[in-house]
Ligand SMILES: O=c1ccn([C@H]2C[C@H](O)[C@@H](CO)O2)c(=O)[nH]1
């Protein structure tokens with residue numbers, strides 16, 4: 001993974017709005033246009049209304065006119081690694097392929113690389129429902 005993708009995820013994490021969980025998360029996507037789209041989690045006083053870092057990055061990508069996730073990095077400072085939650089896996093899968101790499105990072109860099117099919121085996125998709 002390129003250093004700029006990692007740095008974008010880390011910079012996004014610093015912009016998180018996470019006063020309730022105090023658990024900032026950053027995500028960065030390299031899309032098919034070669035550009036990087038990043039996002040952070042944005043919480044809300046009405047707790048269920050907040051959302052994760054990954055959909056913020058996906059929103060940035062979509063509004064930037066891109067539609068394919070080539071690779072993605074996720075970082076959180078308070079866990080050894082931050083694997084995307086279940087809902088995020090489904091959201092990422094919408095714009096990824098089975099082989100798309102997801103880099104799980106800590107403050108020093110990539111600690112583990114997983115593909116989408118490893119993160120979301122047997123996920124809801126047109127392949128399954130035919
Ligand atoms: O994949 C994940 C999992 C959690 N969070 C956020 C949601 C919430 O703001 C905080 C604590 O769960 O972490 C993410 O951004 N991405």
Ligand SMILES: [Zn+2]
Pocket residue numbers: 052053054084085086087088089
């Ligand atoms: Zn999530």
